[in-house]
Amino acid sequence: MPREFVAKRVAELKPSGIRKFFDIVATMDDVISLGIGEPDFTTPEPILEAGIEALRQGETHYTSNAGIYELREAIADLLEEKYQVRYDPASEVVVTVGVSEALYLALTAVINPGEEIIIPTPCFVSYQAEVLLAGGVPIEVPGTMENGFQPEPELIEAAITPRTKAIFIGFPNNPTGAVATRENLLAISRIAEKHDLLVISDEIYDNLVYGVEHVCFASLPGMKERTITLSGFSKSYAMTGWRVGFAAAPAGILQGLVRIHQYTVMSAPSVSQLAALAAIQVGADSAEEMRQKYDRRRKLIVSRLNEIGLDTVMPQGAFYAFPKIASSGLDDETFAQRLLEEEKVAVVPGSAFGSGGAGFVRCSYATKYEQIEQALDRIEKFMERHKK
Ligand SMILES: Cc1ncc(COP(=O)(O)O)c(C=O)c1O
Structure with a gap:
């Protein structure tokens, strides 16, 4: 056996459940990602300009x-x-x-x-x-x-x-x-x-x-x-x-x-x-504009998920919805995997976020409104096939 050079506490760390998913997404075309926890917006212009000017x-x-x-x-x-x-x-x-x-x-x-x-x-x-x-x-x-x-x-x-x-x-x-x-x-x-x-x-x-x-x-x-x-x-x-x-x-x-x-x-x-x-x-005005856009997306995603039969609490902050997926009869890992394979929508299994997360998936709404609409249409089709 070759000597183990990586420290035990590092070798024992589980890989992030999010990363694993994105490695798969990166190999596929036409995926709508509700997976990533980052704003779809580019940094607002006045902030960009300040950065460029600082370099100059x-x-x-x-x-x-x-x-x-x-x-x-x-x-x-x-x-x-x-x-x-x-x-x-x-x-x-x-x-x-x-x-x-x-x-x-x-x-x-x-x-x-x-x-x-x-x-x-x-x-x-x-x-x-x-x-x-x-x-x-x-x-x-x-x-x-x-x-x-x-x-x-x-x-x-x-x-x-x-x-x-x-x-x-x-x-x-x-x-x-x-x-x-x-x-x-x-x-x-x-x-x-x-x-x-x-x-x-x-x-x-x-x-x-x-x-x-x-x-x-x-x-x-x-x-x-x-x-x-x-x-x-x-x-x-x-x-x-x-x-x-x-x-x-x-x-x-x-x-x-x-x-x-x-x-x-x-x-x-x-x-x-x-x-x-x-x-x-x-940057305050630009930040407020983005917040209002997230708010509009939040209302869309939560009302549609609930209509589709995926019970979702109205989130009051950040930019994530966390639907319960029990009505699909699938566990969260399988749900996310099949949704990606069958409908090309990426979400993150809730169990990646620790105890209390199993049975849920995380859907980020830091994605364009129209993309969220399309993703929801795909999730609806998925649920028509899988609803128990
Ligand atoms: C709750 C929370 N804390 C910290 C971070 C890390 O953010 P950053 O390192 O980009 O400031 C994230 C990123 O997703 C987050 O969701």
């Missing part, structure tokens, strides 16, 4: 490790304006390579081997994997369709052990579209206080809410001191390819993240940081 001005160098100061200031001001929580741009904000890096930094900075991180699921595919990579143990607390995929404070508290370090929440949620209520978040804040836990809150979809409020966890009484807030530019401003996000936390915690960041990536790309600054300064 010779902004092609490393920046300070924590990020361009003006951007950190703009991020801190924005968080204060929107959520009345104040971070010091000099010591409490780090600009990262997408929220993906911010997640990695947060978990690596806080987890000692064997510590447990409680994660309400279904959730973004990276959370559990990143906890494992950091040497921790992810403890999943599944939500249910019946309660709108809200995080459930009693179940979270019941999952606490002497090894629990943090609660990791991600709302507005990928894949369910749930937006956690203030009441549930307040209950979680009391649990965090009582058991002296950290809270890591991924708020990347904070701008994408439809008629409900997004509550920034750190803005709740006493919570700034025990919260790492993660957010970014990929979703609200259609900037996935620029790779820019941030983490904000009290200096004592944040400086731990910066220490890893400086040795691993040095600084986020300079041009992307300047484009992100422009997004905050001049």
